[in-house]
Amino acid sequence: MKYLSMCIVLLFLSSCKTETENLLTNKDDYNKYLASSPSKTTSKYFELWNNKILPDSSQLMSFGIVGGEYNRYFQNTGDIQYLKKAEQVLEKAVNIAAIGQASYYRALARNYISQHRFREAAQLADSARTIKSGVDQTMGLMFDVNMELGNYDVAQKYLDSLKNMNDFAYLIRLSKWNDHKGDLDTTIRFMEKAKEKAEDAKDKGLRLWAYTNLADYYGHAGRIEDSYQHYLKALALDPGNAYAKKGIAWIVFSHEKKADEAMRILDSVTKNYKAPDYYLLKAEIADFMGDDLKSLSNFDTYFKMVRNPAYGDMYNAYNVSLYLDRTDQFDKALKLSRKEVGNRPTPESYSLLAYSHFKKGDKEKALEIVQKHIEGKTFEPAVLVYAAEIYKATGHVEKAQAIKTELFEAVYELGPSSTKSISKL
Structure with a gap:
């Protein structure tokens, strides 16, 4: 009987140890980011330039700036209306531009990529290529589009044309290429180099991009602690960053099996962030919890959202x-x-x-x-x-x-x- 009791105690202690070993996250690390207020979707800067756009306007600079601001609002809110507004502004810019047209082709192509309109994006990228302005940016765009279309041999040729180990844009694409090939160690090595470039440049946008993408790659490689720390780095730069919070929620759910806590994190995100796929993740977590009602509710929210024709094929x-x-x-x-x-x-x-x-x-x-x-x-x-x-x-x-x-x-x-x-x- 003593032997049986000792076995039970040892089994319990072993279970506790395993559970503790899986715990990498700490609520104190990220709680301060969960109470973030809704992102601002206007500013004096935006209103200044937006007011310059009239029905017969030809002020090209206004279109470029306003389109960029709409895209930023989309990134911050997940609200599809801002991506579509950016599209409208950029299409007008493409139509009226006499100088700098290639840059507007590229901007509109990236908007189309976000909407999963890849073939249209490819046509715009090709139009930009014929203009011979901003050649490296266009070659990078051609790589991106061809990767999305599965034209991997073509994409590689564009990547090879860009070779510059001191360029952030080249390094992130080289990282993506190696991820496509299944070479995760090389993927991470180049992404770490890109991160260094972003930090040296003190560019907030590039740093956010590097931190969140590197966090994803670390997760794929089983380096969960490194993944977690880089999502936190992103949140330190941008406390409202929904993607980083989603990444932490995934670690809490998939690695630590703390479904309730993962749901709490995502509930805080979806108060202000409107991307449909977040509700699919909440439904998956609810399934794991055995909460059928919550799962169905989140699936229903997802399907209601994607009925919006603005989402197109996304x-x-x-x-x-x-x-x-x-x-x-x-x-x-x-x-x-x-x-x-x-x-x-x-x-x-x-x-x-x-x-x-x-x-x-x-x-x-x-x-x-x-x-x-x-x-x-x-x-x-x-x-x-x-x-x-x-x-x-x-x-x-x-x-x-x-x-x-x-x-x-x-x-x-x-x-x-x-x-x-x-x-x-």
């Missing part, structure tokens, strides 16, 4: 995944995944198309898509989950098992609920 991929994994609307999934492949023919889009065919019962078509468009072309865990299931169902057991082994190392990225689905592969 949430196609999310919607396909929900049709496949949540609502079993396989016909809708197949139709929308075909559209998404047309918009953005990447391995990620093809994985949705393959899994849609799979769910519709066409296993051979699904396998054909995986072999042609996914196999050896991506290292994204969410894509590999679908591929492994298709491999297993079509008798390619060894390939499925190889992916399964990789996926167990990616549970942090996929979320704690993924363990069960991976085990079934």
Whole structure:
């Protein structure tokens, strides 16, 4: 009996130790950022330039400044209306510009990228390229667009044309390229160099970009403490930064399994920040908590938001995944995944198309898509989950098992609920 009691005590202590080892976050680190007030969506600077824009206005500088401010408001609030307002202003600037037209082409292209209008963005980037002004910025944009369109060979050529290890813009793209290739160590090394450049320049925007992206990469590499610290660095610069708070919420949820605390963080964010995908994460956390009512409520909020036509194709991929994994609307999934492949023919889009065919019962078509468009072309865990299931169902057991082994190392990225689905592969 003493032996049994001792075993129970040791088991309890071991459990407590493991739980403590997983705890990296501290409420005191981030609580001060959770009570942030709504972001300002006007200023004397904005009003000054906005008032110069009249129905027949041709004041080009006004359009550029106002468009930039609208984009900043979108970044700070997640409210799609500001991205669309920026689009309207920049389209007018493109139409009237005689001097500096390339810069307006690039700005509008980036706006289109944010809206997932990648083919239109590519056309604008090509128009900027013909003007021969701001050549490096245009080459960088061409790289970005071609990566989004899955034209990886073309993207690499543009990247090679930019080579400059002292340039922040080149380093972040070189980092993205190595992430695409699955070389995470090299990805992080170049992103750390980019961070140093941003800090040396004392540029707030570049530092925020570097901190949050590096935090993401650290998370992928299992360096959770480093990830956490860089999200905090971002919040120290910008206390209202929703993305950094979302990153901390993910660490709290996926690494520490503190679903209630993760939900508390996200609830504070969604009071003022309006991006639909935040409600999907809240629904996932509610599922993990076993709170069906809260999960359904957050899904309902998401679907109500994305019905807004202003979002266009921005949430196609999310919607396909929900049709496949949540609502079993396989016909809708197949139709929308075909559209998404047309918009953005990447391995990620093809994985949705393959899994849609799979769910519709066409296993051979699904396998054909995986072999042609996914196999050896991506290292994204969410894509590999679908591929492994298709491999297993079509008798390619060894390939499925190889992916399964990789996926167990990616549970942090996929979320704690993924363990069960991976085990079934």
